[in-house]
Amino acid sequence: MGNSSNGDHEKHSFAPQIVMVLVLMLSTTVHGAHHFDNSFQQTFGGERVKTYGSRGDHLSLSLDQYSGSGFASKKDYLFGRFDMQMKLVAGNSAGTVTTLYLQSDPSTGRHDEIDFEFLGNVSGQPYTLHTNVFGEGKGSREQQFRLWFDPTKNYHTYSIVWNSRLIMFLVDEIPIRVFVNHEKHGVPFLKKQPMKLYSSLWEADDWATQGGLVKTDWSKAPFTAYYRNYNIDTERNGHWWNHDLDATGRRRLRWVQRYYMIYNYCKDANRFPQGYPTECKHYRF
Template identity: 45%
Template structure:
């Protein structure tokens, strides 16, 4: 009888621990309202394997699972590329992916990480890496769509070789601002200017990554095409935990206004002084194109641009 009681107690304790671990894991994967010291974990790739939060959306035969799903490899050849997306849609958060880009000659190849809603009047926040001939730099293009309106491209050259190792690319999205980060450096800020009539992304968005043929426009304006003799082109992705507020209908307002999500708190309403300094340095040293300065496109700068 004593042995039976001990066994029953052990089973009960194991179940309690398992349930507690599961709750802790769910908080890490989605919204964490814990201490600020724990807001942004140093190792973005350790918390979640691919299948917990993502599914393959196209090009299944061009996807490889590495290290028990801790790394996903997408490949592009003349037959197909590939892509994956999050199982859920989100209404705010800090979304990230660690990416290693295709090496050597990748002209015409586009590696993308972005948030997007559905429909014609969609919202979208883009990282697009535009490949180049071997020895020439990859261009990072960002774009912001709100209510179906885009054409807000900015392009920079990176200060490192993004094909040599993994780097973290992040999008902070709350009701005050959208910030694109490369590692810890902000490279783009899109402020909420609804008060002057500028649409601001507010629809539930899915997290998406893909590798595809963009040689109609991506390199030298489409004049440099993919050299298929160098296929397959391969990109690697890791870091599949998601710090976001899940949305199960069309209403993102609770995700915007709730202070329990750390990314909605006041310290994330604007860049801090160190971030602002780094951001200005990127704009002055590495930016190669800004739609705000393109007078062929806009005789008068759009209202969200510096006047």
């Protein structure tokens, strides 16, 4: 995190520019209101999964001491852009995990996966945004972030761009992480197995909050997360198909990673005493 006065000035002066960009871009990112039942089906949780609104275009997941809940896309996709507006569990959310992720058939044992995981916290403390990429069953590619806003107050758009060149994680159109195809260096890339889009809300107080030190307060249950305005774009003529970062995108990515990244596996020498994973050596951003 930047500690110098110049760094603080950059941190705060750049944020208003991002807000202005979002106003212009979000209208083209999320393609209106769709009935969730058109594209998704419940995976677990029974009545804890609820669609509502006059067009069924809002959905909520709830967690109580008996069960969490979740849903998944009815279709599998090989490449695409996936957007979801979410409002996370408010108040004391310690021990809860809200997810948005793509996953291939896990029964293969060599599944592919692209993860957003939002780790709850005690009231007034920030969420941790945990990201990971699994290729052919191999994960351990974690990067974690704090957000520059309170994700429980309003809806924000969380997006995954996945093509043959890269995987990009975006928050309100701001790239926070890019995983580039480094197959030529022997790193498996996710391009053979189709995946479904999943979301879930579940309890993980054995590890989620401060390494499991803070437990879930079930007196606050049910815990609820909210969803709306999903978009799944698989058309190959879409801009995402050849998506790469331009100068503005690279600047935003560096801004997020400088001020809001709190863990990067590519800089964890204790974890990799024999040397960092291959893709870390070719990281270009």
